[in-house]
Amino acid sequence: MPSDCSIVWLQRDLRLDDQPAFAAAVARGQPVIPVFIHSGAGGNGALGSASAWWLHHSLTALGSQLENIGSRLILRSGETQTVLDQLIQETGATAVYWSRRYEPEHIVREQHLLSKLRQRGLTVARFNSSLLFEPGEVQTRTGTPYQVFTPFWKSVSPRLSAISAQPEIKALRRPATWPASESLTAWQLLPSIPWDGGFYHRWTPGEAGARQRLKQFLKNAVFQYATDRNHPAQTGTSRLSPHLHFGEISPHRIVLELHQQLGVIPDDARIFLSEIGWREFAHHILYHFPQTPQEPLRKVFQRFPWNQNQPSEWRAWTHGQTGYPIVDAGMRELWTTGWMHNRVRMIVGSFLTKDLRISWYEGARWFWDTLVDADLASNTLGWQWVGGCGADAAPYFRIFNPVSQGEKFDATGDYVRRWVPELARLSNPWIHQPWNAPDWELTQAGVRLGETYPAPIVDHAKARVAALAAFQSIKVTDSQCD
């Protein structure tokens, strides 16, 4: 006969620290059954390949953590409601706790689940453990959602000093018998063709890896963040994004550690905090404008004449073969490591949406599959930002020049040399524009354009003119944008 226990349904909160769902279950006093449900759902919820890699390793890490404190991670697959019903029946659980997700389809699913479970008399509670502020609770004085970052952040940042976090869970009461668990390997989250070799060098998924990243960042990089964060050859940013996405560390813990370790927050750290603020803003926008993963926030862009059917340009972009070294370096970093530096994300995004005039939506889909930090809110905001069609976006007419961006942010060419080794022997003046290099320079560097490295697939100056003309054609005016 099953006895009473509490189920903790884990989603994107794969940690033991600052874990309100576990804390509530512990406080209730009954045995605790941690469960992760793999839905294999389609739509926006479908995992990209790089995210699936991360999830596999993150679940492995969490499973070990739980074993170390005398518990276990139960893995089940299927439709959430069905799986939970089954588990409740098997275990006799009378309480279910979880951390909320804020993507549109999760909001609907969780609301439905909540009322069904409550109707059956279960104790149910869900918590915000992934964002500093519930997206629905932040609004302008007139009660509308913010669409510009600066006032959004100004309105919430005074509340940062009151942020708190719950202590790490050190023990969980185990049930007399454990329900069966599926095998993680059987979920086949890892690739069948091994393209993930570079991921292992770069990442340690799991809570310990997240803590280590934060510790490293707070030791050094945070003090030069304002300048170094723009230079992709340096480790000038925290690289916490996949850990944050999978909830291996909470933003609350990051804010607290920053305050506790640095005392008075220096300007560089303040800028870092505002990047965490952009993550909040992204979720705020997605919450209030749930159509944005499919549609531009600025409706006028629905009429934009994106280029369709450009398989060779698309292939060149995705494979890092455009002939523009900084773009190619970024796309190859993405493919090899599942991550790309923010500055370079903006450059490759501008190149796709402006030089090639391929829709931001296609770019977002590629990133969704290839990024280990693929996040519906941040990816949508990021792509609509570069495409000029989103909240607080860079205007479409501001077109990044891939040569001058490279020269400015990778002045020594180290980033390009790392990811585009066939150009490594070019000297600095030509590393970002090999097509302009004198013949002797190319010969000396062993570069044969069109053979060892592609000639540019578009002429940036001409592409810029064409992009501006396309932009004119939708006759964007401020009044039409809102």
Ligand SMILES: Cc1cc2nc3c(=O)[nH]c(=O)nc-3n(C[C@H](O)[C@H](O)[C@H](O)COP(=O)(O)OP(=O)(O)OC[C@H]3O[C@@H](n4cnc5c(N)ncnc54)[C@H](O)[C@@H]3O)c2cc1C
């Ligand atoms: C086209 C495009 C697509 C993007 N797609 C994603 C995505 O799918 N997932 C994702 O997490 N970020 C995305 N970003 C935002 C940003 O590039 C990454 O968050 C950042 O590069 C992660 O590196 P980091 O952890 O070292 O960042 P840090 O500079 O150390 O920043 C700390 C944290 O703040 C958050 N953050 C920083 N910048 C942004 C931003 N512009 N928008 C939202 N959150 C931010 C991240 O959680 C990050 O881990 C995208 C940006 C662009 C331009």
